[in-house]
Amino acid sequence: MKSTFQKFDKWVDEIEELLSESPQKNIIQDLLQKFREEIRNKKENSNSTDNLYKQIFHKAPIGILHYNSEGVIDACNEKFIEILNTSKEKIKGLQIEDIKNEGVKQAMENALKGKKGRYEGMYTSFTSGKTLPIRVEFHPELNEEGDWVGGIGMLEDISERYEANKKLRESEAQYRTIFEQNDSVMLLIDIDDGSIFDANPAALDFYGWNLDEITELKIGDINTLPSERVKKEMQKAQKKDSGGFHFKHRLANGTVKDVELYSGMIIVEGKHYLYSIVHDITERVKAKKELQRFKMGIDNSSDIVVMTNMNGKIEYVNNAFVQKYKYSREEVIGKTPRILQSGKYSQAFYEKYWNNLLNRRVMKGEMINKAKDGELVYIIYSTNPIVDQDGNMNGFIAIQHDITEQKEAEEELAKSLKEKEVLLSEIHHRVKNNLAIISALLELNLYQRGKDIGIEEFVRSSQMRIKAMAEVHEMLYQSEDFSHISFKEYVERLINKEYSIIDGGKRKVTFKTNIDEVELNINQAIPVGLMIDELIMNAIKHAFIEKDEGCIYINLDKIGEQIKLSVKDDGIGFSNDVDLTETDTLGMTLLKVLNQQLKGNLQFENSSAGLKCTIEFPIRDISGSSSNMLS
Template sequence: MIQKDSQVYIIINEQGTIESFNLPATDIFGFKQEEVKGKKVDMLFPNFNTQLLHQEDSSAFETLGVLKDQSITTFQVNCNRLLLLDQLYFVLHVETAKEQKSSFNKMKAELKASLSELMDFKFALDESSIVAITDQKGIITYVNETFCKISKYSSEELIGKSHKIINSGYHSPDFFRNLWRTIGNGKVWKGEIKNRAKDGTYYWVDTTIVPFLNGKGKPYQYLAIRNEITGKKRAEEELQRMMSKLIGIQEEERKKISRELHDGIGQNLYSLLIMINRLRTDSNHQFIEQMETEISNIIDEIRQISWQLRPSILDDLGLIPAIRSFVNKFNEHYGLKTNFTYKLQRRLDSEVETSIYRIVQEAMTNARKYAKTNEISLSIIEGENELDIVIDDHGVGFDPKAKRNGVGLFSMEERARSIEADLQVHSQINEGTTIKVKVPFQ
């Protein structure tokens, strides 16, 4: 391969004897390969010291060279070691001063073009994003003007500090531990962060943190690129408030209708049933028996509707008794088996209890309709900082990527979001569906 290269290469062994002399070298020095092969390299470079090459893997130096016509030229020599079949060789890449200057000018032009392109990228990034660079310990070493503008700190106030200076206190320590664990392992982290400006105002940023790795694959600095999304987050929060308010109004209406059905129509029908029973003692008409049956069925239906709208036991006794009662009725009515385990020793906020009840109700109803299962597992376990709820239907499952037309999952997600809970749905064809809800204690 060396023979076909346009660069000048000379290969010598440990003793300084020339082993190879490529064609471009013959053009420069005027010697043919057979005239120099096996000769000492000092016939070309009188001041060449072979012993110096043993000290480093590679070296570069300037030396005088003698051409065949006895003229003397200054050469730049770059030397690299080559171990081949346990034999050490030195590969000399030789350039004349003119060639070196040409190469230098080319590199200079390429570097200038690269720097110009890099400055264009930097300008575009600074104009569109909030940029900061930190060292491996998280100490800020660079911020752009956009960072200073949104944080209301000067660059002098920020450089040398950590990002704790803009910490809003909104995110948990676990949030930042996960962030540092990710970038510390050399991976890119993406997420949304709420920060606090110098004047006490808050702002949200969509953040990407890119670790820069050294030769050992360890981060030595981090580049953080952020875009402000405060307006978007405010809109989301306002929408969430509206949804919570709507859910609250809906629950109040359900409670009102449930009581009216139970206390009004239900009581009137029950009174009518008593009257029919009295009539039957005086008369044995088949028509009266039919009326009695129909009214009994209507009473049962109204009780069922009333229960589904708003179980009074939820308000009176709390979440666990209400769900236990729902599970018993559910199993009895649909012939399913529900394994219900729980550990909860406290009453929760009314809104939280209602949302959890509705999520469980919706999940079990969906399982009955679509899972083709005979058994459901439900657990509600109290942890140190959160309540963990798991519903597993052991059914046919579904493809999470497929388009869904129903509103059941949407309803559960909105319920969870209204109480700042985390809801996750895991499903696989023929593997069943598992719904996990983590409700933080306020």
């Protein structure tokens, strides 16, 4: 009994071994465990081995047959019949010689010789005609004396595994076709050590090694990263932590290329590999760098650059735009260039401008725009349509050169030229007229000399009046606009020359001035200067006769568009019997004539504390000559 149960255990072990690779392995192991439990129960509770044998034989999850020492099949279970789609009647009594499949026949004969026989492959049952993939093992059967008395065969239908293997082979064949014939560079990399397992023809052509050479390399020999970094990047690829990788790969000739690499896992011949599809992006990287340099150049260009889409909405402005127009990028992106319109042009002008651009015409010219703060910006512009390689317009680009400073300089130059033209046109008249004035003054002095004026006084007064006119011209020629002078500076310069010529330092006369910053046209400056000159000369000669020192006060105030001039001394004044406005002296006559020229109001205030003369006149930009000054 003990040997019989040992025989049963051995059969169960052999069945378990046979089915170790079956897809239903777990289910079968559960069934076999139940058989073992039944065997143990039979050992304890029953002396009948026949029932136990039958249960195991018929309940086994695989096909089982038995044949005697003559090679004649004398038993099989239901599973065996089911697998071959036959019947027990057709199976029982068959001999080994009847088996058509040589592999199966040889395995059965091996069992009769005391050896284990095995066959795996396609099998066609000659009793049913069914063809299927099978796995079968034959074991010798020994009696208690150890003699071979027959054999036991265990049959498994491996159709599922066969189909799976077939699909795997087809998949691998398909992969091999794709791998070999693909124009993309492809590598298979061993995930354990990074060695290159395979490379397709495109990879061999790209890298420059043959297959034997490249499969001797590791990916770290190609990738320029340090080895530790390469390992980390491989780990990322296995985990799919990155959609793509950007590396630099070294070729056989030493050239380094920029590559974009996409990786994933694949099983080839039962082993996991990292497959990598490699794209050469060297030209793309180069173009990108050139584009970045180009963009940097535009960003930092001193010229203003604006790009719009086909609807005229701004998509890009450079730094010069931001600096000149005072708008931030966020304020203008999505807006149209209408925000820069200065109001200097009609709507028709802008419509024509836009229509020409839509008709692919390049627009060039000068324009005045307006910045955010209202400042006017003068530009020279060139606006071009942006056309792609297929001839389609994608938008517009405007390049503007700021000429605001140039325009301001041109305006200043034009103004200066105009003033010089006016000056040159009047030089002849002024020289002639000033000579006429000098002649008239000399004539008046001669008239006065008939009233016992000394020769020296005659010369000094004439000299001073000429100096007053000359000072105006000297300051005029030194000024920037050639038509106006600073009157405050003029009076100060006139006082210094006046005092040195008239008195020669005999008396201590001081001057106190309070003069507003006023610019007078030359045709007002000369008569006002002559009037101040006349009043100063009169004060120095007559006001301080009985005094060793004195003070002359000169005030000039600008009140709106009026000038109020006063000259006062702290001398002895005039006798109350004298009506200054009725006197016919040279000085008074000259003051009256000059006052008429200015269209002013002349007044005198006389007291024992001195004489004060006040003239009020309107500021006028008088053009032309001063020929009628003393006429």
